[in-house]
Amino acid sequence: MRSTRFLALAAVGTLTGGALAACTSDKTDGAAAAGGPIAVTATDSACELARTTLDAGTAVFKVTNSGAKVTEFYVYADGDRVMGEVENITPGLSRELRVELPAGAYQASCKPGMVGQGIRTALTVSGSAAPLAEDAALAQASADYSRYVRSQSTALVDKTAEFVAAVKAGDVAKAKALYPVARTYFERIEPVAEIFGDLDPKIDGREDGATKELPFTGFHRLEKDLWVGGDVSKDGAIADQLDADVRAIAAKAQAEKLSPLQLANGAKELLDEVANGKITGEEDRYSHTDLWDFAANVEGSKAAVAALRPALVKRDPALVKSIDEGFAKVDAELAKYRVGDGWKLHNQLSEAQLKGLSDAINALAEPISKVAGVISGK
């Protein structure tokens, strides 16, 4: 009886140990599977992949068997090393394979009838998202930036609620004052927001970008009604929708963990936003509060770089120095237009002054654009 119990415990230990091992190897960069699953159409004589070049990280294949035989789908590395496999794809079924693929050359293979070498297609995986998360400093970067996103999105929800309340109360002056403030939190984390498909255009879309499916709503719609018409009495539903969308995006942003590479690209995208939308005065064309967004984008970019800083200093201290100088210049340039808690309006700045801001941004964008390369070791 004693030996019975011992054996039972030993086996249960093995079992739970195995299950735990499976839990903890939870891959952190699920976001790397951006672009959705790669469709694979398998028949008894063909194996067609929707894409054959992909980014390093977690690859997702959705294999559909349109043939008459049971098939299997494999991803092989050099020397037929199996990277991943899904069996038992019976005729008419679709099954998914999720597999970690570092940069390199691979072969995808369908095996109709479950035997033989299979029908092979070359796969090219580039970038190095997967090994990145293994670097402790980089893993820390993702965690640090997540904390930033959490604090900003919480403030975004609160300030948007205040703004929405003012709109619904018909308090135009208060709504106008709150508009650029609420947007600040959104603009700081815009690269994260952009991951979530429709939500970004619903919250931040402009009039000229509106379509039948995505009508003109969100911040800019209320901006127009506040500044152009001065009447928001019919905007209750739009305000409520904005509130709901902001809450949804905040919840999603908090659950999302950006990979170090996404952080690096985000830092650059924010500066592009500044150059394309804010310098031109396009973004806030009715309120002309573009400089609020400008400052927020720069702060967001700075936060992303700050999270990557420990890793960057190790790899390229000179780059860090030129980035610091670039941010200092932008800050100095921007400080000229500070008015109390806020900023001068876009239409109060001369062409020359806008040019000064634009030059500072472009000078900063140059070293920032190198961050992704340094992070991925290329």
Place this chain on the structure above:
Amino acid sequence: MLATYLIGLREGLEATLVVSILVAFLVKSQRKDRLPQVWLGVGAAVALSVLFGWLLSYTQTTLLRDYDDRELFEAVTSIAAVVFVTWMIFWMRRAARGIAGDLRSRLHDALAVGSFAVLIMAFLAVVREGLETSMIFYAAVQGADVNGGPLYALLGGIATAIGIGYLLFATAVRINLTVFFTWTGALLILVAAGIFKYGVHDLQESGVLPGIGTIAYHAAGVLDPSTWYAALLSGMFNITAEPTVLEVAAWVAYAVPVLVLFLWRPRRAAAPAAAPATEAGATAAPEAATTGPALAAHSEPQPQSAPAPAPQQ
């Protein structure tokens, strides 16, 4: 459609075979009181598989979603199942040796079958392939709005596997007690060797063991995986058309020594202790004796590995 049916049959057999032998064993050894634990283990494994399959098919959970995690899960549960089944094989060996005739009624006390062990064994036998089966099931459900065929074919295959499991049980409980223990034990060794081979294969697939690409032989010519007999052979004994060298080595390394140990009967070793039980066993078990001594003739009896047919204190 036949292809999907055979997949269901194969996956189903992998689980039902062990469970039906376990149930037959408990019934034969008068331990029917342990049956609720078997069903509890089976039920828990099915529930867990169905739940996890659902989570993986319809939600964003990352647990066990990646290929290598899942292979590792199957490898660990398979190898744990082998440990339990091996242990059951040696219950059977002991039973085949010592139990017969007038001792039949005392079998109940002779074999201390832990209820927890029974539960875990039934659980492992089903859960190791349960998740994969449940993923196929949900894939079939998702395709069912186009054509329900695959779903019914899969369920039909599983139902057939349960039917075969029941037939095995019904046959097993009717045969002579000693023959039963010898033959189901030997059958179970082949099943366990298959499960072990499967576990090794999954360890290779998850990258823990090397050599996934080193194929021992190609037998697809005689064992076309799309045939019914290939499905049966792979479902029951995991005999496959293209095994790796390590899989074959694992199969042999398990099956040969366990089979020898199981069938080998030391002639004199049993003499000193528990004389009445041994004598009864020796005289009333001629069927087992026909297979046993042939092997025993080649090996030196080793006293320390003497079986203990006597009732436990």
